[in-house]
Amino acid sequence: MRKVISQVIAFFHRTVVWILLAATFISFGCREGGVPSVISDSPRYKEGTYVTLEKLYRIDVTDINLFTRRNDYRGCYDFDAANNLYLLDTFEGTITVFDEQGRFLRRFGRGGQGPNEFIDANFMIIKQNRLYIYQGFHELKVLTLEGEFIKKHVVQLVQQNPLVEKAVGDKFYLVGGKTDHTFTQLELILGETDDKFSWKKEIWRYKYPEGLNGYPCWEWLFILDNGEFLFPENNHHEYSITWFDRSGEPRLKFGRRYKQQKYSVEARQRFLNQWAEAIKKGKMKVFDEPPVVRRMFQDERGNIWVVVGETFEDNLNPAFKNTVDIFNRKGEWLFSFKTEKVSKNIFYRRGKIYKVSPLEPDTYNLYIDVYKIKYLKN
Secondary structure (H helix, E strand, C coil), rough: CCCHHHHHHHHHHHHHHHHHHHHHEEEEEEEEEEEEEEEECCCCCCCCCEEEEEEEEEEECCCCCCCCCCCHHHHHHCCCCCEEEEEECCCCCEEEECCCCCEEEEEECCCCCCCCEECCCCEEECCCCEEEEEEECCCCEEEECCCEEEEEEECCCCCCCEEEEEECCCCEEEEEECCCCCCCCCCCEEEECCCCCCEEEEEEEECCCCCCCCCCCHCEEEEECCCEEEECCCCCCEEEEEEEECCCEEEEEEEECCCCCCCHHHHHHHHHHHHHHHHHHCCCCCCCCCCCCCEEEECCCCCCEEEEEEHHHHHHCCCEEEEEECCCCCCCCCEEECCCCCCCCCCEEEEEEEEECCCCCCCCCCCEEEEEEECCCC
């Protein structure tokens, strides 16, 4: 009889412990408007116990202009099947290729109107050993990975301006920005296109409450390799990310408890100086706090990495460390740490994080630092 009682007490004790742990890690897992919601209070792992970043090498890209007219580098890079990195110079019209160890391989293209030349190139995508380069507002050129011209298309997109692009299987995903006749409203539209960028299927729409004068909200969108995508719909006010399926239906909301902080003095002053003319003309809105989610990517484990709040790109303070959170596929908060190795201007490929540094103010040098993710826990 005593043995039975002891077993019952032990079972009850284990049950209570697991309940308390669950309550600690996740404040609630409910359904918000029919969509499961997971908002965590604290991460599962403590700092220094879950993941580290090892620097592998640095790529000197000083002579490559990586930023497009939308002031974003994301359309300027892609990888082929051999993991070679292709970088598009939007000003010179060149494509530079580096191997998996960051060594220079080749460069092709130039400015101009010829078959292998580019003017006002906006973005570049690699799909099935073909290089697709979109230039101006209406032309798509297709090349081999060695830079040989194949064909070109005149493109008529529904959106006024393509902002985010990704190859997903045999399709392209494009996000365009649509505004009204007053140029104050902004609506993001995600859709599928074919190889000619002809519009085939609309997937999702989002009307940005702050309008065209607000923060570039397309920077927050992250499209997964399987066509699902993540987006923080109320990013100026709460830490909540919506995970959408391929049809554009929300299937999960996740995030963590978060108290917004105002921009630092350095960041706010830099913002006011950089956009002084646009602010004066009412074309740029001044925010007291940075958006919550700044950048996302998914690693080889399927975990979602989120860069949060003010970043180094905002304040250019060399001692500043950015906040990074890691969530699993269920939306549970696994880990959080502060680091200078991960910031807003990053991209990811097969276990490596590529960080694009800002231009050094004195030398105008520009680098991509490459770090390997090392997990300490399974």
